[in-house]
Amino acid sequence: MMKLKFVTTNKYKFAEVRKILPVEIEFSPLNPPEVQADSLEEVVDFELDYLTEKGYDNFFLEDSGLFIDSLKGFPGVYSSFVYKTIGCEGILKIMEGISSRKARFECCIGAVIRGKRYKIKGICIGKISYEMRGKGGFGFDPIFVPEGYDRTFAEMTTEEKNEISHRGRAFKKFRDLLLTIREDL
């Protein structure tokens, strides 16, 4: 089976994903422009367009975001910027006095394999905690409690988190896809 390039600059994502996929993956720190958009799908499509126009093939990339219902989807596709600037503390401050804590993590994978484009989505429903908890994971993991659990993503091991997370779910679908198209690879 061929090697696929994972286009990312985030080594945490790379570490999570390599535990899931049935193919060897290569860290490819290209940085295609990310467009300002309302949905991850639009961001991913734009990146795929950009890289295929440049002649790249046999790669995948991923974009994730935390969407908080009572904040109209904030921080959404800008989660990475919001994390780097105001962080978990900033989100908790905005959420002070807001009892509706529902949120979801979304992950959208885009892939181009032998010239064919694939897009895959994974979602994890949950809620924003009232304080930061846990040391694992990265980004907003310390303030996100997935539905049916009382621990945050940051209080779980990578394996536990992968089992239920948006990224885990999307990459399990991607794994199944790769197994299906195996003969072409």
Add this chain to the structure above:
Amino acid sequence: MMKLKFVTTNKYKFAEVRKILPVEIEFSPLNPPEVQADSLEEVVDFELDYLTEKGYDNFFLEDSGLFIDSLKGFPGVYSSFVYKTIGCEGILKIMEGISSRKARFECCIGAVIRGKRYKIKGICIGKISYEMRGKGGFGFDPIFVPEGYDRTFAEMTTEEKNEISHRGRAFKKFRDLLLTIREDL
């Protein structure tokens, strides 16, 4: 003098700008992709590239943002999204307990006139107020107090605000540029 197209979907910006420029301007609600970037200049350059590649000429566009020092530049180039989601109230909540209120509004104009590219910047230094004040302006105007004043942008008339604002300053430079290159127009 020729008519220039102002590429914007924001009628408030259009109304502010038409009071400053010495040429007739046309509302042009094109929506070129905005890239996720650290600076307004990068966002504007990307838009200019996109539109010139599509064959557009004789237009200008503008991108503005509020950069709060103690929040590492948040909301920055994503000010419009942040305004639409968490609004002024969200910013005030994040700033609770933070005594360092320094912030700046930046405006970057990009123009292509007879195939030539221009980029112009305007900055207005100030601070974040402790509460929303005023009904004028738009966006984060009710929480921004420009240096040397004790009123927010939203407590000023459009004329007063244009006198000192980031957008006013940038567009006055742009006006001077237009007067200089008048013979070419």
